[in-house]
Amino acid sequence: MDNEPAQTKDEGFLSRMALNDNKAGMEGLDRDKINNIIMESSKGSKFYENELKKDQQVNQRIEKMMLQKANITQAQLKKAQAQVEKMTLALERSRDLSRVIVHVDMDAFYAAVEMRDCAELKTKPMAVGSMSMLSTSNYLARKYGVRAAMPGFIAKKLCSDLVIVPPNFDKYRAVSDEIREIFADYDPHFLPMSLDEAYLDFTEHLEQRQTWPESLRTHRYSSKSITTVIIINLPGIAPNMMLAKVCSDKNKPNGQYRLPPTREAVMDFIQDLPVRKICGIGKVSEKMLNALEITKCSHLGQQMALLSLLFSETACQNFMEVSLGLGSTRISRHEERKSMSIERTFKELSDAEEQFSLCRELCKDLAEDMKKEGLKGKTVSLKLKNVNFEVKTRAQTLQCAVAAEEEIFAVAKDLLKTEIDNESPHPLKLRLMGVRMSAFVSSDDKAPTQKSILGFLKLQLHVSSVNTQDEGSALNKTGGSVSQVLENKRAAPAGDHPSTSGCEARPQILICPVCSSKVETTDLNVFNRHIDLCLNVASTNQKKSESESVYDEKKCLQECKELNKRKERSEAEEEQPFGSKESSRVCPRGGQHGGSIQKVFLTQSDSKPTTSQKCQGKLSDLVCPVCHLTQETDDLAVFNRHVDLCLNQEVLHELKGQTTFSQNPSVVKNSKNIGKSQ
DNA sequence: GCGGATCAC
DNA sequence: TATGGTGATCCGC
Numbered sequence: 084m085d086n087e088p089a090q091t092k093d094e095g096f097l098s099r100m101a102l103n104d105n106k107a108g109m110e111g112l113d114r115d116k117i118n119n120i121i122m123e124s125s126k127g128s129k130f131y132e133n134e135l136k137k138d139q140q141v142n143q144r145i146e147k148m149m150l151q152k153a154n155i156t157q158a159q160l161k162k163a164q165a166q167v168e169k170m171t172l173a174l175e176r177s178r179d180l181s182r183v184i185v186h187v188d189m190d191a192f193y194a195a196v197e198m199r200d201c202a203e204l205k206t207k208p209m210a211v212g213s214m215s216m217l218s219t220s221n222y223l224a225r226k227y228g229v230r231a232a233m234p235g236f237i238a239k240k241l242c243s244d245l246v247i248v249p250p251n252f253d254k255y256r257a258v259s260d261e262i263r264e265i266f267a268d269y270d271p272h273f274l275p276m277s278l279d280e281a282y283l284d285f286t287e288h289l290e291q292r293q294t295w296p297e298s299l300r301t302h303r304y305s306s307k308s309i310t311t312v313i314i315i316n317l318p319g320i321a322p323n324m325m326l327a328k329v330c331s332d333k334n335k336p337n338g339q340y341r342l343p344p345t346r347e348a349v350m351d352f353i354q355d356l357p358v359r360k361i362c363g364i365g366k367v368s369e370k371m372l373n374a375l376e377i378t379k380c381s382h383l384g385q386q387m388a389l390l391s392l393l394f395s396e397t398a399c400q401n402f403m404e405v406s407l408g409l410g411s412t413r414i415s416r417h418e419e420r421k422s423m424s425i426e427r428t429f430k431e432l433s434d435a436e437e438q439f440s441l442c443r444e445l446c447k448d449l450a451e452d453m454k455k456e457g458l459k460g461k462t463v464s465l466k467l468k469n470v471n472f473e474v475k476t477r478a479q480t481l482q483c484a485v486a487a488e489e490e491i492f493a494v495a496k497d498l499l500k501t502e503i504d505n506e507s508p509h510p511l512k513l514r515l516m517g518v519r520m521s522a523f524v525s526s527d528d529k530a531p532t533q534k535s536i537l538g539f540l541k542l543q544l545h546v547s548s549v550n551t552q553d554e555g556s557a558l559n560k561t562g563g564s565v566s567q568v569l570e571n572k573r574a575a576p577a578g579d580h581p582s583t584s585g586c587e588a589r590p591q592i593l594i595c596p597v598c599s600s601k602v603e604t605t606d607l608n609v610f611n612r613h614i615d616l617c618l619n620v621a622s623t624n625q626k627k628s629e630s631e632s633v634y635d636e637k638k639c640l641q642e643c644k645e646l647n648k649r650k651e652r653s654e655a656e657e658e659q660p661f662g663s664k665e666s667s668r669v670c671p672r673g674g675q676h677g678g679s680i681q682k683v684f685l686t687q688s689d690s691k692p693t694t695s696q697k698c699q700g701k702l703s704d705l706v707c708p709v710c711h712l713t714q715e716t717d718d719l720a721v722f723n724r725h726v727d728l729c730l731n732q733e734v735l736h737e738l739k740g741q742t743t744f745s746q747n748p749s750v751v752k753n754s755k756n757i758g759k760s761q
Numbered sequence: 762g763c764g765g766a767t768c769a770c
Numbered sequence: 771t772a773t774g775g776t777g778a779t780c781c782g783c
Binding site: 125128129130131134212213214215216218232233234235236237395397398417420421422423424425426427428430472515517519 | 771772773774775776777778779780781
C-alpha cells in the first residue's frame with residue numbers, strides 16, 4: 084500500500100517549485116544550487132505553504148488513480164485494447180501530411196525589444212518585470228537560472244547584477260504589429276497566440292512561390308523594418324500544429340527545425356519526446372502520467388488501453404493523437420470571446436468597506452471594457468484570493484444580460500457580501516479580487532457596427548449602382564472602417580431585436596443581412612447557409628439588372644425563400660451540409676483578417692458566367708474593393724488572396740494609425756502564372 | 762449552472 | 771517587502 088511512486092514526495096514537490104530547465108538557454112547550469120536558492124527563498128512563505136498543499140492534492144489524485152488502476156481486470160483491459168486499436172486505425176486513416184504548418188515565436192521577446200532600444204542592456208543579465216514577477220529574461224540572465232514567471236526578488240538572489248526593466252507593453256505591441264505584417268504576407272489567416280507567437284499555414288504560400296521569378300523569391304522584405312526581423316526566432320515547420328509547436332522549441336535560440344512530412348519521420352520524432360513538451364500537458368498531467376511510468380510520447384501509445392480506463396474521453400482522445408503525432412492541420416482563428424475579466428493583486432485588504440469599493444472599481448473598469456466590445460453577459464463571477472493564496476470563485480447567472488457598472492456591481496457586491504458574512508466575525512483577508520463576465524449575448528451596442536457589415540456587403544453587391552432609399556436601416560451607410568467590419572462576426576444575432584436581450588427563453592431570431600427576413604434558428608451554420616443563398620440570389624439579381632439602379636429587395640427576399648426551401652430539401656437527402664466547412668465564418672476573429680469577407684467575394688464572383696472564367700483566356704475586371712486596383716487575374720482564389728492581403732494591410736495600418744497603405748500585395752502581380760489556363 | 766483545477770502565454 | 775493577469779477548458783457535481 085505504501086507503494087511509493089518512482090518519485091519521492093519531495094522530488095515531486097520540487098518539480099512544482101523548482102527551476103524549469105525546459106526553456107532554452109538553461110543548459111549546463113548548476114541546477115542543484117539554483118534550486119536550493121529558490122527553495123530557501125520560498126520556504127515558510129504563504130505562497131510556499133499553499134504550493135505544498137496543492138501538491139498534496141495532486142498526490143491524492145494520483146493515489147486515487149493508482150487505486151483505480153489496481154482494480155482494473157484483464158477483461159476490461161482487453162476490451163479497452165480492442166477499442167483503442169479501432170480508434171487508432173480511424174485516426175491513422177485521417178492522417179494528413181499535406182500541410183506545411185509553421186510555428187514562430189520571438190526569442191525572449193520583451194527582453195529582446197528592450198535590448199534593441201538600450202544597447203547597454205545587451206551585455207548585462209536582464210529581465211522584464213518587477214520584483215514580484217518577471218515576464219522574461221535574456222540569455223545572460225538565464226545562465227543564472229533567472230526565467231519567466233519567477234519573482235524578481237528571487238531572481239536577484241540568483242543573480243545580484245540582474246537588471247530588472249519594467250514592462251512596456253505598448254512598445255511590444257508595436258513591434259508585434261510589424262512582425263504580424265510580415266506574417267500576413269505569408270499567410271493572411273495566420274493565428275496569433277500572443278504578442279510574440281503565431282501559427283502560419285505556409286502551404287499555399289509555397290505553392291505560389293514556385294511560380295515566382297527569382298528576384299521576388301529572394302528578397303521580399305527589403306522595404307520592411309529590419310530591426311524586428313532580428314528577433315524573430317527561426318520557426319518550427321511540421322505537418323500539423325502540435326508538431327510545429329514542438330519543433331519551434333527544438334533548436335532554440337538560433338536554429339530552425341523542419342520535420343519532414345512523412346509518417347516515419349513524425350513517429351521517429353515523437354518517440355522519445357517527453358510528454359511535458361506537448362502543449363496542453365502541464366505540470367500536473369505530467370506528474371500523473373509519470374506515476375504510470377509514462378514519460379515519453381511513445382509510452383502514451385503503448386499504454387492507451389490503460390489510459391482509456393483512467394482518464395476522461397477527451398483526455399484520451401488527445402493522448403492518442405499525440406502518440407500518433409497527429410494534430411490540427413488547419414489553423415483557424417479563435418472563436419468569439421466567451422468571457423471578459425479583470426483582477427488585481429494588492430497588499431492585504433481586510434476592511435469590508437474598502438473591499439466593496441475595490442469591487443466597484445473593478446466593475447467600473449470591466450464595464451468599460453465590455454462597452455468597448457459591445458458585450459453583454461448574463462453571468463457575473465467574483466474571484467477572491469486570500470492572503471494564504473487560497474482561491475475561491477462565486478458566480479451568479481441572471482435572466483437578463485447586463486453590461487453596465489451598476490448592474491455588474493449589484494451582483495458582485497452580493498456575492499462579496501455573502502463571502503464576508505460567511506467569514507464573520509472574522510474579516511476576509513484578501514490579496515486578490517477579480518470580476519468576470521460570461522454567458523454573453525449580443526448587445527445593442529453591437530448593432531451599429533453590424534450594420535456596417537451590411538453596408539459593406541451591399542456596396543460590393545451593388546458595385547457602382549448605389550441605392551439611396553431604404554427605410555433608414557443604415558444599410559447603405561458604409562461608414563464602418565474595414566477593421567470595424569472585420570471585428571464583427573457575420574452571423575451575429577441582430578442586436579436591436581428584442582429577442583436578443585437575453586431575457587426571453589424562446590429560440591433566437593436572426594435577421595438576414597441581405598434579405599432582411601427573420602431566420603428562426605439557433606444554429607449559426609444554418610443561418611450562414613441562408614446568407615450564402617441570399618448572396619447568390621443578390622448577385623444574380625445584380626447581374627440581371629445591371630442597368631437598373633435600384634436593388635430589388637422584395638424579389639431577393641422571395642428568391643431567397645424559394646432557394647432556401649429547395650436547398651433544405653436537397654440537404655435532407657445529402658450527407659454533407661452545404662457550406663459546413665465555412666463554419667469559421669460565425670467566428671468574429673475568424674473574420675478579422677478577411678476570412679468571412681473572402682467568401683462574400685467568392686460567392687459574388689461565382690455568379691459571373693463561367694465563360695468569363697474559362698473561355699478565351701479573357702481577363703475579367705476584378706477590382707479589389709480595398710485598394711481599388713483592377714486585378715489582372717481570372718483566378719478567383721488568387722483574387723481572394725489578394726483581397727485578404729489588402730484587408731490585412733489595411734487593418735495593420737489602421738492599428739498603426741495610418742490611413743493609407745504603402746504597397747499593394749504582390750501576389751496578384753504573378754497571378755497569370757498560376758491561373759488555370761496554363 | 763457552479764466551483765475547483767489545469768493550462769498557456 | 772515581495773510569487774501576475776487574462777482567457778479557455780474540463781471535470782464532477
